[in-house]
Amino acid sequence: MNGIRRILARFPLHLAVIVICLIWLTPTVGLLVSSFRHKDAVFATGWWTVFRIPMDFAQFRLDNYIQVLTAQGMGRAFLNSLTIAIPSTIIPITIAAFAGYAFAWMEFPGRQVLFVIVVGLLVVPLQMTLIPLLRLYNRVGLAGTFLGIWLAHTGYGLPFAVYLLRNFFGGLPKDLFEAAYLDGASPLTAFTRLALPLSVPSLASLGIFQFLWVWNDLLVALIYLGGTEKVAPLTLKLSAMVQSLGQDWHLLTAAAFVSMAVPMLVFFTLQRYFVRGILAGSVKG
Amino acid sequence: MSEFLSQVFTTLLAILLGVGGVVGLFLGMEFLIGFLPQRLQPKVRPWAYIGPTLLIMGIYLVYPTLHTLYLSFLDERSQQFVGLKNYLWTLTSPEMHIAFRNNLLWIVLMTLFSVGLGLVIAVLVDRVSYESVAKSVIFLPMAISFVGASVIWRFVYAFKPANVPQIGLLNAIVTALDGQPLGWLVDTRVNNLALIAVGIWLQTGFCMVILSAGIKSIPREILEAARVDGASEWRIFWQVIVPMIGSTIAVVATTVIINALKAFDIVFVLTNGQRGTEVIANRMYKEMFSFLNFGRASAIAVILLLAIIPIMAANIRRFQAQEAIR
Numbered sequence: 071m072n073g074i075r076r077i078l079a080r081f082p083l084h085l086a087v088i089v090i091c092l093i094w095l096t097p098t099v100g101l102l103v104s105s106f107r108h109k110d111a112v113f114a115t116g117w118w119t120v121f122r123i124p125m126d127f128a129q130f131r132l133d134n135y136i137q138v139l140t141a142q143g144m145g146r147a148f149l150n151s152l153t154i155a156i157p158s159t160i161i162p163i164t165i166a167a168f169a170g171y172a173f174a175w176m177e178f179p180g181r182q183v184l185f186v187i188v189v190g191l192l193v194v195p196l197q198m199t200l201i202p203l204l205r206l207y208n209r210v211g212l213a214g215t216f217l218g219i220w221l222a223h224t225g226y227g228l229p230f231a232v233y234l235l236r237n238f239f240g241g242l243p244k245d246l247f248e249a250a251y252l253d254g255a256s257p258l259t260a261f262t263r264l265a266l267p268l269s270v271p272s273l274a275s276l277g278i279f280q281f282l283w284v285w286n287d288l289l290v291a292l293i294y295l296g297g298t299e300k301v302a303p304l305t306l307k308l309s310a311m312v313q314s315l316g317q318d319w320h321l322l323t324a325a326a327f328v329s330m331a332v333p334m335l336v337f338f339t340l341q342r343y344f345v346r347g348i349l350a351g352s353v354k355g
Numbered sequence: 356m357s358e359f360l361s362q363v364f365t366t367l368l369a370i371l372l373g374v375g376g377v378v379g380l381f382l383g384m385e386f387l388i389g390f391l392p393q394r395l396q397p398k399v400r401p402w403a404y405i406g407p408t409l410l411i412m413g414i415y416l417v418y419p420t421l422h423t424l425y426l427s428f429l430d431e432r433s434q435q436f437v438g439l440k441n442y443l444w445t446l447t448s449p450e451m452h453i454a455f456r457n458n459l460l461w462i463v464l465m466t467l468f469s470v471g472l473g474l475v476i477a478v479l480v481d482r483v484s485y486e487s488v489a490k491s492v493i494f495l496p497m498a499i500s501f502v503g504a505s506v507i508w509r510f511v512y513a514f515k516p517a518n519v520p521q522i523g524l525l526n527a528i529v530t531a532l533d534g535q536p537l538g539w540l541v542d543t544r545v546n547n548l549a550l551i552a553v554g555i556w557l558q559t560g561f562c563m564v565i566l567s568a569g570i571k572s573i574p575r576e577i578l579e580a581a582r583v584d585g586a587s588e589w590r591i592f593w594q595v596i597v598p599m600i601g602s603t604i605a606v607v608a609t610t611v612i613i614n615a616l617k618a619f620d621i622v623f624v625l626t627n628g629q630r631g632t633e634v635i636a637n638r639m640y641k642e643m644f645s646f647l648n649f650g651r652a653s654a655i656a657v658i659l660l661l662a663i664i665p666i667m668a669a670n671i672r673r674f675q676a677q678e679a680i681r
Binding site for chain 2: 194
């Protein structure tokens, strides 16, 4: 009897949570369902009508995906996104790891002031940097190149990475490093053999954060890669398709899902690290 | 196919070169430092470690920021000094007034709803057994790009004339309730709200995750004590939970405000600022690329920076306070 009353009393709570979850999930489900439907079906009826006969798998097909990946060039854009995102993640984190270690455990004049500048740079809007950098890029030939965009993402990602890693390294116990130095370890050894292995979870969460940030970026790619089809990542390609294909929902939904596949995979497999990264660095601008 | 393979090869080579280059740089510097007298090494080493960071941040953040400030006082082709003309235009033109109004709307609504909903959801899911699943669902949009989210919502908002079946979810609901279908992205009464809703959908998960961590850090005994004293859940929420995570709420709200101020992707993809949906960042992009007016574009960027400076100062103060107790 008590059990039933308890369930009844908690019913509004469950209802609220489930309704909110449904509202949050439905738009994405609609996209996913539509991307597998035939062109004519997408135009004629709402995607929710597939649930009238949910076991009728004949209404689903892969045509849309085949077309966007080959004819529409999403396949190439996918490779471009990988080519952009992987170095744009590893380069800034490597550079930031050395700097973060120096800020945390080395003595040098100006240490505090320089780090306060890093904290200040965290929230500088990208917009402040676009015009001078684009001009510089045009002059030295970096516009429209992978190297150019790696360096740009490195520049924009560094303050956050240095800030986060300095705090992580700084949180390691001091005795550890003193003991290592007593045993004759060099600073480089202390860094690579002690600080880095102990920070693997932090490095992982930072890596995931930066990777998703670069993968999902539109503005930086738009500015420094411009209309160069050869190097355009998924976000750029997808936003161009919205302009050119307008109402071809069967293609747009499939293309959008191609661009979301990697982040979703990362999200579902590495969610723990992702959440950690967000918790540690909720100050990025 | 060969093109595909060559691109895969390029990708792998690029990754190897990029990563190898960076690691090699630091090992090389360490190697050179080894030749210095013992006494000098600890003095030089820190600069080798932070040198690349300072150089890159100088080139990519400090120099362009100062240069943009300078450009904002020059004419559209950056040739003649025009004083405050660009700022005057920024502050008085009708286009910019629409952008300012909309950004204000973004800031108020997105912050209110993302933080408010995030907080409510965090409190609610704290009490159910399937908390992690529910959180994943709300949090999922965080992994999706703003462009991807824009396509998802463009489909939700899709519009068809009243006499044919609606394929957009929202208009299907409206017509099922005997209403008239609405062009959500073109109707000036609702289009800004439709854009901001996408932002809220994306940001609520972020707020929820951080606020949820804050709520879990409240000692259970305090909540139990309040319940034993007969406080209602409603009172516990307002008089225990909210005050105890006040600083977390402030941090989350600050982040959302910055994002609202810089809102770009959603507007760029969904309406490109047409029909009264312009925002500051999209206008800057237009001035830069469509109108090639670098003076105005720079002035708009400076306005954005000015709006963010108080937040920057607060961040620095908060950091220094943390350092003081370390």
